[in-house]
Amino acid sequence: xxxxxxxDSNGLLVKILYLxxxxxxxxxxxxxxxxxxxxxxxxxxxxxGYGVARVLESGHPNFKKGDLLWGFTGQEEYPLLNAPxxxxxxxxxxxxxxxxxxxxxxxxxxxxxxxxxxxxxKKGETVFISEASGAVGQLVGQFAKLFGCYVxxxxxxxxxxxxxxxxxxxxxxxxxxxxxxxxxxxxxxxxEGIDIYFENVGGKMLDAVLLSMKLHGRxxxxxxxxxxxxxxxxxxxxxxxxxxxxxxxEGFVVTDYYHxxxxxxxxxxxxxKEGKIVYVEDTPEGLENAPTALxxxxxxxxxxxxxxxxxxx
Amino acid sequence: xxxxxxxDSNGLLVKILYLxxxxxxxxxxxxxxxxxxxxxxxxxxxxxGYGVARVLESGHPNFKKGDLLWGFTGQEEYPLLNAPxxxxxxxxxxxxxxxxxxxxxxxxxxxxxxxxxxxxxKKGETVFISEASGAVGQLVGQFAKLFGCYVxxxxxxxxxxxxxxxxxxxxxxxxxxxxxxxxxxxxxxxxEGIDIYFENVGGKMLDAVLLSMKLHGRxxxxxxxxxxxxxxxxxxxxxxxxxxxxxxxEGFVVTDYYHxxxxxxxxxxxxxKEGKIVYVEDTPEGLENAPTALxxxxxxxxxxxxxxxxxxx
Numbered sequence: 001x002x003x004x005x006x007x008d009s010n011g012l013l014v015k016i017l018y019l020x021x022x023x024x025x026x027x028x029x030x031x032x033x034x035x036x037x038x039x040x041x042x043x044x045x046x047x048x049g050y051g052v053a054r055v056l057e058s059g060h061p062n063f064k065k066g067d068l069l070w071g072f073t074g075q076e077e078y079p080l081l082n083a084p085x086x087x088x089x090x091x092x093x094x095x096x097x098x099x100x101x102x103x104x105x106x107x108x109x110x111x112x113x114x115x116x117x118x119x120x121x122k123k124g125e126t127v128f129i130s131e132a133s134g135a136v137g138q139l140v141g142q143f144a145k146l147f148g149c150y151v152x153x154x155x156x157x158x159x160x161x162x163x164x165x166x167x168x169x170x171x172x173x174x175x176x177x178x179x180x181x182x183x184x185x186x187x188x189x190x191x192e193g194i195d196i197y198f199e200n201v202g203g204k205m206l207d208a209v210l211l212s213m214k215l216h217g218r219x220x221x222x223x224x225x226x227x228x229x230x231x232x233x234x235x236x237x238x239x240x241x242x243x244x245x246x247x248x249x250e251g252f253v254v255t256d257y258y259h260x261x262x263x264x265x266x267x268x269x270x271x272x273k274e275g276k277i278v279y280v281e282d283t284p285e286g287l288e289n290a291p292t293a294l295x296x297x298x299x300x301x302x303x304x305x306x307x308x309x310x311x312x313x
Numbered sequence: 314x315x316x317x318x319x320x321d322s323n324g325l326l327v328k329i330l331y332l333x334x335x336x337x338x339x340x341x342x343x344x345x346x347x348x349x350x351x352x353x354x355x356x357x358x359x360x361x362g363y364g365v366a367r368v369l370e371s372g373h374p375n376f377k378k379g380d381l382l383w384g385f386t387g388q389e390e391y392p393l394l395n396a397p398x399x400x401x402x403x404x405x406x407x408x409x410x411x412x413x414x415x416x417x418x419x420x421x422x423x424x425x426x427x428x429x430x431x432x433x434x435k436k437g438e439t440v441f442i443s444e445a446s447g448a449v450g451q452l453v454g455q456f457a458k459l460f461g462c463y464v465x466x467x468x469x470x471x472x473x474x475x476x477x478x479x480x481x482x483x484x485x486x487x488x489x490x491x492x493x494x495x496x497x498x499x500x501x502x503x504x505e506g507i508d509i510y511f512e513n514v515g516g517k518m519l520d521a522v523l524l525s526m527k528l529h530g531r532x533x534x535x536x537x538x539x540x541x542x543x544x545x546x547x548x549x550x551x552x553x554x555x556x557x558x559x560x561x562x563e564g565f566v567v568t569d570y571y572h573x574x575x576x577x578x579x580x581x582x583x584x585x586k587e588g589k590i591v592y593v594e595d596t597p598e599g600l601e602n603a604p605t606a607l608x609x610x611x612x613x614x615x616x617x618x619x620x621x622x623x624x625x626x
Contacts, residue, residue: 027557202552202553206552221552221555221556222556223556224552224553224555224556227552227553228553232550233550233551233552233553234548234550235547235548235549235550236548236549236550236552237545237546237547237548237549238546239515239519239534239537239540239546239549240515240537240540240541240546241564242534242537242562242563242564243534243535243536243537243564243565243566244340244564245564246563246564246565246566246569247563247564248561248562248563248564249555249561249562249563250555250559250560250561250562251554251555251556251557251558251559251560251561252556252559253556253559256559
């Protein structure tokens with residue numbers, strides 16, 4: 001029997017297990033951007049974002065009570081989902097469901113699409129990833145290593161750098177806060193230059209990277225987190241390198257690539273099961289900690305994918 | 314009989330008719346760039362660059378005395394060409410040979426490759442071209458119009474703007490020097506936004522264009538002439554639009570596309586003969602005027618393609 005709320009809809013009543021904290025949410029609080037990217041948050045309404053949930057009542061033929069799903073949900077304990085067809089049913093119950101906020105969800109797809117579709121990598125190429133210990137960065141680096149590239153990442157603490165080098169299998173990593181000269185740091189790590197830059201931060205790092213890009217280098221712009229909270233974004237000065245080195249730079253948004261999700265799972269599920277991918281989560285408990293966790297992203301407080309645990313079952 | 318100079322080579326002795334003045338020459342005077350782009354000028358040796366020449370003596374089987382060719386030559390009256398296989402023989406004698414410094418030479422191929430190969434245009438899209446009255450810009454605009462796009466250009470004087478609107482068939486054009494607010498000028502010309510930006514100038518114009526780009530917009534970076542003579546290039550602040558609008562920007566160099574030259578001629582020769590293309594040249598006479606003509610490019614002195622006439626026959 002349908003809940004009365006669901007009687008005339010295809011909706012679902014779900015219980016949220018895990019919520020994802022993602023930098024793009026900043027855009028949803030900033031008017032000029034809303035029309036081209038994603039809906040703005042509406043004052044007085046529950047926030048929305050990616051989450052993992054269990055179905056309590058279903059009005060939709062694709063979902064039944066007890067199913068797990070991930071997708072765009074309310075940032076609440078018991079939201080009502082009116083368009084469940086935009087959510088993905090979780091078929092593989094052998095992995096932690098929280099992974100579907102990250103490795104197996106939007107950030108995983110972002111890393112996959114950004115690296116393989118936008119960067120057009122070739123085996124043996126050199127890859128640099130900024131914010132490399134974050135949700136997306138740590139995966140790009142591992143996908144790139146498994147694919148056969150030389151991979152270096154930057155992060156904001158010694159702890160994160162150690163993680164990249166010793167657990168995530170990066171060839172090298174550095175703490176950008178301890179480098180007086182980013183250009184010199186990049187030249188040290190890439191004496192022959194960078195083929196692919198996976199851009200998560202923008203600003204000074206992008207400016208330095210442009211000096212080290214190789215001929216026909218590619219830059220996938222996934223984010224520019226260092227710029228989102230500035231009144232006036234920093235100026236980038238080295239763009240003439242685009243001509244000198246025939247650089248291609250492309251901004252992308254994962255929603256354009258969700259049709260590749262089955263192909264992505266086909267690649268990544270065996271890699272996870274064979275222990276080839278290390279995945280780190282930062283998992284404070286309680287919905288009340290969601291605002292702090294989100295703000296923490298902009299200060300580099302998280303180590304690994306920032307999740308908020310609302311309920312474990 | 315071969316000239317003694319040519320006895321043991323495949324070289325050519327040629328007489329220069331027309332020399333091309335091109336902004337990229339600035340790079341050849343600037344050390345850090347030389348390795349990735351083009352050979353530097355060598356103090357004490359003749360300058361080199363694109364030119365149109367008549368063969369006086371030939372040591373190469375592809376060329377005979379009297380042939381016309383275009384390609385990389387010495388900026389002299391009678392250079393010796395040691396690698397004539399890099400030059401293109403001029404087969405169509407019915408058009409002014411000076412056109413092979415521009416419309417039918419490197420700038421024409423630049424416009425063709427940059428627009429059709431880098432920008433991936435679709436009929437009906439909106440196209441903005443900066444420095445639109447220059448050698449490349451005027452051609453990009455006309456190719457785009459003939460292809461079915463809406464085309465607007467910017468230039469540096471009323472005379473050039475009139476030329477674009479009244480002779481080159483642009484839908485609209487503006488004098489950027491008379492616009493207090495480039496963002497407002499672009500919004501006036503493109504109320505719905507820009508699909509394709511053909512970038513010739515860089516700096517403030519690029520920053521303003523980024524605000525008007527449409528979703529999945531494309532930017533072909535052909536040049537950034539406003540930046541080449543600055544100690545420190547201007548800062549570009551609006552790069553977060555790359556993410557918000559999934560913009561793709563790509564620097565390119567025409568030499569990567571010369572294999573398409575026959576395809577280009579197949580398109581453009583009929584268009585010229587049917588009078589569909591208007592082509593303007595700025596043609597001072599005398600090799601001694603070459604330095605002034607080159608420097609003039611950086612001050613917007615030229616109207617149309619800057620050529621130097623060394624000899625008419």
